[in-house]
Amino acid sequence: MPLLPTASMIVTVSFRLNNLRNAVLAFVLVPLLGVLIALGMLGLREFEQQMQLRMQEDIELVARSIRLPISTAMIRRDVMDVQQALDSAFQLEQVFGVYVYDAGGDLIATSGPRSPSLDRRRDARLITATGSQGAFDERHGREVFSFFLPLTDAGGRIIGLLQITRDVSRFQAYIAQMRWQGGVAIAVLSLLFLLVVLWGYYRAVGRHVDRLAQAMRRIGEGARGLRVPEQGPDELRLLATNMNDMIQRREDSEQALEVQRAQQAELEARLRQSQKLAAIGQLAAGVAHELGTPLGVIAGRAQRARRRAGADSPLTREMTSVLDELGRVEGIVRQLLDFARRNPLNLRDLSLKGLVADVVARARTAHDRPDVKICVQAPANADDLRVQVDPVRLEQALGNLVGNAIQAARTRVVVRWCQLQDTADSAVELSVEDDGPGIAEEHRDHVFDPFFTTKPVGAGTGLGLAVAHAAVEDHGGRIWLDREPQSGTRFVMTLPVDGERAS
Known part of the structure; x- marks a missing residue:
């Protein structure tokens, strides 16, 4: 039963793809690498098919080159000439074995190991009837390729069958080596492509995005007067310019808000001072009003007492001192009244x-x-x-x-x-x-x-x-x-x- 993706897996994948670098790798590099690997595998397969086709063409060319001498020798029933023709073909490096069958499918001449491909006569008759063809087989643990070519007389009548076998083990080893080398080349190219993409991303986008992120993090931590570097591609420069404008507007707003707060604090302080002064003024007015009448009475009686006493009397000096102090008190009362006066101007x-x-x-x-x-x-x-x-x-x-x-x-x-x-x-x-x-x-x-x-x-x-x-x-x-x-x-x-x- 397939496992359904959990919420944590979805969040993890989403978090990883939210990174710009990982998104570039996932949506750009991975598809390109997939295309590169697919093209490499198709190229190797096409190369292998072309090599096989070339090998078959070489064997077919050898078979057709000795076909006429063998057919002529078989028409004359000269087994020695047939064997010589087979031996001349066997000396070629590509040939593993050469075999000749008569029209009935019996082996009449051979050069090289016995072929396991035509142990039964009906196989030879079938190939003779259907024409030339090739087939892969295994011989003593080695893979071989056999090409079959019908032999005809001057009238076109089939008189026998020619089989040329080639050892393809070295060919298969070469193909395997090419596959390994192709895989290594694809891996190296993929790694190189990855490094180029990462380096290009860093030079063109990554470092500028990092600078933007670092600057915004410092600004978020409260750094004042900091600006985002306006570098990189046009899109990032435009983004940095807009961010700097936004930061400038925010700082201007904060500065204006600070000014407003300072003004508000000053106005509140002045309001509190005015309220305090108003309260004290009311108290001072009440006190001054209550003191005014007793002080007037005391001053009047002190003046009468001074007039009744003689000029040289000690009482006169005392009353004069009392009147001086009363004048000072009246001055204080007058100041209290001045402070408390809040009448219309x-x-x-x-x-x-x-x-x-x-x-x-x-x-x-x-x-x-x-x-x-x-x-x-x-x-x-x-x-x-x-x-x-x-x-x-x-x-x-x-x-x-x-x-x-x-x-x-x-x-x-x-x-x-x-x-x-x-x-x-x-x-x-x-x-x-x-x-x-x-x-x-x-x-x-x-x-x-x-x-x-x-x-x-x-x-x-x-x-x-x-x-x-x-x-x-x-x-x-x-x-x-x-x-x-x-x-x-x-x-x-x-x-x-x-x-x-x-x-």
Whole structure:
């Protein structure tokens, strides 16, 4: 019962034929080798038939050459002449034996071993009646070929039969040798053909396919910037070109996705910061509102107590100290209210040059540091540059930045602005830079957090940058700490010119 192919056998065969080299061998080389072997075998068979035909023709030629003398001797009944003719034919190398029979089938002359082919008279009579023919036979373990030719007189009457036998053992050995040599030649040609096909496959296709596979494997493992070599035949080069285009598009898509993820992360961070600031602002507004009334009452009573006491009274000095501290507390409450104020913007069309000049002038007055020089670097079109902003909120934000810079600077503060040219929407950029010691790396991510400050206790509330951040975001802009300067601190803000995003 024949075995049916199992699933594993089918999978194994399919896997092997899925290999391009094995497919070429199976569907191209094997059929060609089959044709080559079939042609070789047909050629050997045709050669063997032609050799046999040639051998028979040689024997027939010898028989016909001695036919006439033998027939003449038999007509004269001269047995000696018949024997001489037979002996002359037997001396030929190809002849193994020569035999003559009379019309009755009796052997009348022979030269060589006795023929086993015509032991019976009826065989001779039958061959005599049917004409010349050839037959193979075996003699003492050796294969021989016998050719039979009827002998006739002048009138065409058959008077006897001539048999010439040839030893074909050497002929058969030669044929066997030719078969062996032909088989070896076919095997060598098949092997050579296999090597040529494999070498040609490798040179023309295999090595390029291997490069493609290796490159794609490395790309699949995550290698960036790698390209498939565009080598080999036109089809493989076209495939490599399309693969490189696909890889480039994939890398562009991944890069765009990374940019989108970074933007999304930045937007989420800004959203969380805004939500945190909004929550803190609500808390600050509530605290400031609750503190406002008690502080007003305390301040009023302290002023009345100071007026009732004499100018030189110790109580007057104490009340003056209390009023100073109350003024500091009121300043903190005012900052809390400024931070919590998120009312709609009161946009006005202003000259940015005049707004910056007013902020710098007030900062010079508020912060008495004559050793610090404030430099204002305006663009060439400063007189024509106008923006739609809420003056109070923007002056407050810019004033906090300039005030912090004056406090931190050693010798110089630079305020500069310009109109951005490479953005889709018209916008301006303002920056405030000082040459102070700078902000420590561990503090840079928290500079806009409310109540975060690096100043000593009592010297700052940590609301100045938070107020500036809220004001700039309400205008639809951005503010950040520039990390590029190696020394000092530089804050940068961008604002829309027309105020549409802010509204």
